[in-house]
Amino acid sequence: GESVGLHLPTLSVQEGDNSIINCAYSNSASDYFIWYKQESGKGPQFIIDIRSNMDKRQGQRVTVLLNKTVKHLSLQIAATQPGDSAVYFCAGEGGAGSYQLTFGKGTKLSVIP
Amino acid sequence: DVKVTQSSRYLVKRTGEKVFLECVQDMDHENMFWYRQDPGLGLRLIYFSYDVKMKEKGDIPEGYSVSREKKERFSLILESASTNQTSMYLCASSLFHGTLGNGYTFGSGTRLTVV
Numbered sequence: 001g002e003s004v005g006l007h008l009p010t011l012s013v014q015e016g017d018n019s020i021i022n023c024a025y026s027n028s029a030s031d032y033f034i035w036y037k038q039e040s041g042k043g044p045q046f047i048i049d050i051r052s053n054m055d056k057r058q059g060q061r062v063t064v065l066l067n068k069t070v071k072h073l074s075l076q077i078a079a080t081q082p083g084d085s086a087v088y089f090c091a092g093e094g095g096a097g098s099y100q101l102t103f104g105k106g107t108k109l110s111v112i113p
Numbered sequence: 114d115v116k117v118t119q120s121s122r123y124l125v126k127r128t129g130e131k132v133f134l135e136c137v138q139d140m141d142h143e144n145m146f147w148y149r150q151d152p153g154l155g156l157r158l159i160y161f162s163y164d165v166k167m168k169e170k171g172d173i174p175e176g177y178s179v180s181r182e183k184k185e186r187f188s189l190i191l192e193s194a195s196t197n198q199t200s201m202y203l204c205a206s207s208l209f210h211g212t213l214g215n216g217y218t219f220g221s222g223t224r225l226t227v228v
Contacts, residue, residue, distance in 0.1 A: 034216045043117075043203055043219035044156075089156070091217075100171065101217060103148075105155035 012110045019077040021107045023090035028071065032093040034101065035064055035075045039086045047075070047088075077109075085111045116140070119204050119220040126227050132191040134223050136204030143208065145187035146217065147171075147179065150201040162187055194227045201225075 013019045025033070031052040036044035050057045050064045050073070057064050063076040077084055087108050091101040120135035138145065146161040148171075158171030160179040168179050176198060180188045187206075191198055201224050205217040 036216075036219075041221075043205075043221045046216040046218065049216050091156075100158055100161065101146075102158075103156040105153065 009105070010108045010110065012112055013080045014112050015080060015082060017080055019075075019080045019084065019109060021075045021077075021088050021090075021109065023073050023075075023104050025071050025073070025090075025092045025102075027092065027102075028068075030092040033064070033066065033073055034091045034093075035062075036089045036091065036103075037084075037086045038089065038106070044089060080109075080111050082111045082113060085109055117204055117206055117218050117220040119202075119223050121223050122221065124223060124225045126191075126194050126225065128195060128227055130191075130194045130227075132194050132225065132227075134189040134191075134202055134204075134225070136187045136189070136220055137185050138187075138204075138206040138218070139185065140206060140208065140218065141184065142206035142218075143184075144206060145181065146205040146207075147177075147187065147189045148203045148205065149173070150203055150222070156203065159189065194225075196227050199225060199227045 034049040035047045037047050038044040048059045048062050048064050050066050055066050061078045066073045073090060087106040089103050089106045091103045093101055117138045126132050144163050147159040148156045149159055150156050157173050159173055159177050160168055160171050162168045162181040165181055165184050178190045201222050203222045204220040207217045
């Protein structure tokens with residue numbers, strides 16, 4: 001089955017610097033990945049997604065990179081702000097016919113003013 | 114703005130009680146999900162539904178059941194609450210399977226404590 005994990009449980013970044021959060025997955029059939037942000041006391045919020053036929057997708061201040069060869073994806077946040085402090089989850093969908101997302105355990109991003 | 118609404122933010126129930134967690138979405142989404150979130154374990158799928166009156170077991174369905182009588186409402190039922198069901202419960206919905214830009218939308222969560 002799918003296994004999605006994150007490399008680091010916590011990450012501290014200086015305000016204004018770029019942040020990189022990494023995630024590895026095990027199911028090579030996964031064809032859709034999502035990054036979520038969860039602030040304290042709130043539900044996860046969709047940030048950006050990517051399909052397996054892409055290797056990069058950009059949003060506003062965020063970029064997701066997908067490396068299918070090593071089954072790795074990353075979330076890059078440019079010019080990190082205090083409001084970016086949260087737990088970030090990657091999630092993978094299990095391939096054709098699967099409705100389920102499997103989530104990584106999350107990385108807590110702390111922004112140092 | 115699209116919304117997934119969970120009826121309670123905090124609940125305290127006694128062991129053995131029957132507990133209902135309600136979730137309503139206003140986006141006409143086909144798919145709805147119930148997850149629980151625990152420290153160190155992340156989000157784990159309990160049940161999901163891809164249509165009215167349809168339900169599928171997720172990874173940890175034991176001790177839970179669900180009901181989807183209407184498209185917009187997905188209820189999670191703890192038949193006899195136990196202390197190991199103390200957790201944050203998150204409801205989510207999605208429009209299409211794996212379509213870019215249509216990631217799952219989550220509710221704010223219900224923090225359930227069973228004493």
